[in-house]
Amino acid sequence: MTKKEQLPAPTGHHNLILEDRAKLTLTGVTDVDCFDERMINLFTGLGELTIKGRNLHINDVSVETGDMTITGDIWLLQYGEKDRRGPLSLLGKLFR
Template sequence: MIDPVKTKRQEIKMLNRKLLEISGVLNVESFDSEEFVLETELGFLTIKGQNLHIKNLSLEQGLVVIEGTVNGLTYADAHDKTKSFLGKLFK
């Protein structure tokens, strides 16, 4: 039987590529106007776009709301995140 307490859940709602609501967020790793990196229950999530900014942040509830023009969402596990960071550092 599946234990509902241990079940990971995440919802992503996007409205017209301008408003993004994400649940299941554990931490905001980094952000600027073109890229957000969030640690979520399902791995690291990178959001790319233009004029991105946080409209609402509640890590207690695991909720982040981002406004701006969203161009893409990409998941990576912790190993990929470290590899990507080191790759950028030593380019």
């Protein structure tokens, strides 16, 4: 998997299911900004989401549907700006 994955355009829908703090199933993922074994930063149809933990792995990604499965020791799920749908371009940052 590359440092940045492009997924489908925002749909305005997003769900997540966390099972035993070890398996996270997400829908509505539009973009993966960056990831490593301690943090995954992604964007959903409803804004930015940061996942922190230990030994995090992105197991399944569906580019067509925006579904994703993450496993590991999950410590934190933190939502960011609701209106931010993906990384801002240089022009977007100027007019922010």
